[in-house]
Amino acid sequence: MSTPPAPNPSPAVVTRFAPSPTGYLHIGGARTALFNWLYAKARGGKFLLRIEDTDRERSTEAAVQAIFDGLNWLGLEADETPIFQFSRVERHREVVEELLQRGGAYRDWMTPEELQVERDAAKAEGRRFRSPWRDRGPDEAMPNRPYAVRFKGPLEGETLVDDLVQGEVRWKNKDLDDLVIARSDGTPTYNFAVVVDDHDMGVTHVIRGDDHLNNAARQSLIYEALGWAKPRFAHIPLIHGPDGAKLSKRHGAQAVGDYAEMGYLPEAMRNYLARLGWAHGDDEIFSDEQAIQWFDIADVGRAPARLDFDKLAHVNGHWMRLADDARLAELTVQALERKGAVADRAETLDRLTRAMPVLKDRAKTLVELADPAAAFVLKQRPLALDDKTLAALDAETRARLQRLLARLQLFKSWDVFALETELKAFAGDEGVGMGKIGPGLRGALAGGSPAPDLAKTLAALGRDESLGRLADALSSDA
RNA sequence: GGUCCCUUCGUCUAUCGGUUAGGACACCAGAUUUUCAAUCUGGGAAGAGGGGUUCGACUCCCCUAGGGACUGCCA
Numbered sequence: 001m002s003t004p005p006a007p008n009p010s011p012a013v014v015t016r017f018a019p020s021p022t023g024y025l026h027i028g029g030a031r032t033a034l035f036n037w038l039y040a041k042a043r044g045g046k047f048l049l050r051i052e053d054t055d056r057e058r059s060t061e062a063a064v065q066a067i068f069d070g071l072n073w074l075g076l077e078a079d080e081t082p083i084f085q086f087s088r089v090e091r092h093r094e095v096v097e098e099l100l101q102r103g104g105a106y107r108d109w110m111t112p113e114e115l116q117v118e119r120d121a122a123k124a125e126g127r128r129f130r131s132p133w134r135d136r137g138p139d140e141a142m143p144n145r146p147y148a149v150r151f152k153g154p155l156e157g158e159t160l161v162d163d164l165v166q167g168e169v170r171w172k173n174k175d176l177d178d179l180v181i182a183r184s185d186g187t188p189t190y191n192f193a194v195v196v197d198d199h200d201m202g203v204t205h206v207i208r209g210d211d212h213l214n215n216a217a218r219q220s221l222i223y224e225a226l227g228w229a230k231p232r233f234a235h236i237p238l239i240h241g242p243d244g245a246k247l248s249k250r251h252g253a254q255a256v257g258d259y260a261e262m263g264y265l266p267e268a269m270r271n272y273l274a275r276l277g278w279a280h281g282d283d284e285i286f287s288d289e290q291a292i293q294w295f296d297i298a299d300v301g302r303a304p305a306r307l308d309f310d311k312l313a314h315v316n317g318h319w320m321r322l323a324d325d326a327r328l329a330e331l332t333v334q335a336l337e338r339k340g341a342v343a344d345r346a347e348t349l350d351r352l353t354r355a356m357p358v359l360k361d362r363a364k365t366l367v368e369l370a371d372p373a374a375a376f377v378l379k380q381r382p383l384a385l386d387d388k389t390l391a392a393l394d395a396e397t398r399a400r401l402q403r404l405l406a407r408l409q410l411f412k413s414w415d416v417f418a419l420e421t422e423l424k425a426f427a428g429d430e431g432v433g434m435g436k437i438g439p440g441l442r443g444a445l446a447g448g449s450p451a452p453d454l455a456k457t458l459a460a461l462g463r464d465e466s467l468g469r470l471a472d473a474l475s476s477d478a
Numbered sequence: 479g480g481u482c483c484c485u486u487c488g489u490c491u492a493u494c495g496g497u498u499a500g501g502a503c504a505c506c507a508g509a510u511u512u513u514c515a516a517u518c519u520g521g522g523a524a525g526a527g528g529g530g531u532u533c534g535a536c537u538c539c540c541c542u543a544g545g546g547a548c549u550g551c552c553a
Contacts (some may be wrong), residue, residue: 020553055552112551123549126480148551166483175481183551190553214482214548237484238546246546272490275502279491282501301484301491304546308489311503317516362515372514388513438512450514 013045014204017071017078018085018194020052021063024255025070027307028209028239028247031273035236036207037076038274038295048201049078053086054193070256075266075288083201085193092188095196095226096149096181104225105181107147108133128177146184151192153178153221161216164205164234164297171217179218191215195222203231207297210235234297237277237304244306251307263335263366265323268316275315277305285318317364325356328369335370351377355460358416358452376446377460382472389443389473397440398474400430404437405470414463420455444473 017033019025040047051067053059071077099105108131110118122129131150154173161169181192188196194215198206206216213235223230241251253259259269271286278301280286280294320328329352336342352359355377363369385393393401404426411422427434434454441454445466451457458466 018553022553052553058552108551115551119550123479128480128549150551169482171481177549180551185551187551189551194553209547210483211547212553215553217482235483240546242489244545276490279501281492284490284502303484305491306489308503311490314503361517434512436512440512442512446513448513452513452515454512 012204013040013043014048014202015040015045015207016048016050016198016201016203017076018050018052018197018208019067020055020058021060021067022055022058023063024066024257026247026254027256027259027273030070030074030076030256030269031239031276032207032209032236033071033076034074034270034273035234035278035295035297035300036205038291039205039207039234039297040079041292042295045204046079047076048080048203049082050197050201051082051084052190052193053084054089054187054190056086056187059086066255066257073260073266074256074269083197085197088193088197088200089187091200092193092196093182093186096188096192099151099181099222099225100149102225104152104222105149106131106134106152106178107141108150108180109142109145109147128175130178134178148180148184149182150178151181151218151222151225153218159217159220161213161220161233163213163216164207164232165300166210166213166235166302169213169217173221176217176221181222191218192222195219195226195228198231199223199226199228205234205297206231207234207236210237234300236297236300237302239276240304240306242306242308247307261338263368263370264312264316265319265331265366267323268312268319271319272312272315276307277301277303285315313364320360320363320366320369323360325360326353328360328366329353329356331366332370332374335366339370341370348378351465354462358456358460362452372450376449376451376457379447379449381465381468382476383444383447383469385443385473385476386448389440389448392439392443393473393476397436400432400437401440401444401470402474403430404441405467405474408458408470409467414459416455416459419458420453423455440473441470444470 015036017029017036019029037047039045049071051064053064068082096105100107110131110133118131119129134150134152153176157173159171159173159176163169179191180189182188216233216235220230239247241247243251247254253262256269260266267288270288270291274286274291274295275284278295278299280299283290283294286294329349332352333342333345333349336348337345342348352374355374359369359373359377363373407426408422411419423434423437427437430436438454442451442457445451445454445457445461452460461469
């Protein structure tokens with residue numbers, strides 16, 4: 001028998017993110033963590049982290065670190081020290097005993113072979129598998145032989161999960177199996193440990209992937225058998241790849257670390273990920289503060305969303321333009337360093353910082369910023385001039401640029417606006433259009449690399465470097 | 479096979495019975511132009527199919543089709 005979830009006795013919201021440390025932090029998991037974090041913040045509650053490491057075979061130290069690193073990068077910090085599930089096995093065993101005593105569970109001595117046979121038979125008959133030990137008396141127990149403990153679920157009635165995202169979902173209890181809650185080695189299984197831990201941690205809202213929706217029914221039954229108040233459940237859809245299939249290796253980037261490496265900013269990832277499957281009217285670009293103010297788990301959609309890298313890049317571009325120049329310069333140096341493209345760190349940082357106001361409008365990711373956008377800034381004098389530039393630098397143009405050089409050497413204010421005015425004035429004095437000046441000057445300053453408007457390029461390079469490059473080009477052989 | 483979930487432009491979504499079905503990304507065109515971007519303006523683009531309910535369905539119900547999850551002594 002199931003009753004609707006009891007109203008929460010405690011008004012304070014407690015959410016948790018509970019990944020198992022068997023690999024990197026998946027981008028889908030990151031979004032789950034984000035929703036938990038947002039909901040907790042939105043309600044003035046707490047966001048907790050629990051590492052589900054009860055599978056000793058597959059859990060690794062490196063994976064634990066990857067989860068911490070990923071969440072840290074994303075800026076999703078837990079409000080309390082993370083809990084390792086395995087450290088709570090004693091407590092889990094204790095609750096298993098309690099459930100056994102309450103008659104809510106039973107010992108099962110089936111061998112793997114027997115299990116296989118029974119399960120196949122049940123499947124063939126279209127019914128749920130039930131262990132024969134469910135109905136055997138204590139006199140049939142097999143002392144000195146290891147046993148698993150199974151939950152003794154009701155055979156009749158139905159279980160209702162009033163999900164915050166999926167709505168009311170019902171199961172007939174006869175369709176729910178008696179899941180193993182303790183393995184024959186005494187360790188607890190996931191579905192049981194989760195219930196005990198969520199209860200003990202005071203979790204009020206379980207927000208997780210909808211691959212757990214079926215588990216919610218079984219967990220719900222366990223809560224009832226234990227006489228515990230249930231949390232509210234919210235099962236959010238999984239993220240799919242651009243082709244609509246479940247995110248997998250062939251889609252490439254799955255780990256949040258991949259996104260950091262691709263040059264996305266954490267604030268952009270939060271914005272994009274929040275918007276994936278959730279909306280607040282027509283708002284597309286929003287700050288953390290706005291997201292927290294607007295977020296409600298009930299507004300999350302029920303259909304799986306596909307990852308769209310174009311849109312991610314667009315959102316990232318917005319946040320790059322808003323980001324601090326020194327920070328972007330530092331991150332760009334790091335991106336360059338990963339490619340082994342930094343000789344003099346201090347100088348590179350210095351050049352990038354000065355050019356950043358101009359550069360950041362031109363790139364959508366840090367990687368783009370590092371490579372095409374900033375390439376002209378990082379070149380060393382004297383620049384190698386490409387054929388196109390050489391062709392533009394005919395005798396007439398050289399003479400003209402020589403006059404420009406002389407004029408700029410006397411020019412005081414080296415900011416974009418003033419430089420732009422000065423260039424136009426020069427063109428006017430020369431009695432020619434910018435078309436007669438641009439190509440040669442651009443080539444001299446950028447050496448054939450793509451670069452911004454001329455005034456911006458001059459500003460980005462700085463006075464000394466600009467004049468030096470121009471002088472270099474004019475003294476080069478034709 | 480069984481149980482459960484999902485289905486609005488190519489993509490992310492708004493709409494919560496009455497709208498010319500809105501926005502964003504992407505795309506196309508134009509503007510700008512000294513390169514490449516960026517930016518601005520405009521444009522094309524959607525309710526899976528079939529039944530109901532209703533004066534009126536994208537919105538509610540049913541069926542079908544198509545996706546997906548689970549069906550472990552994994553989590």
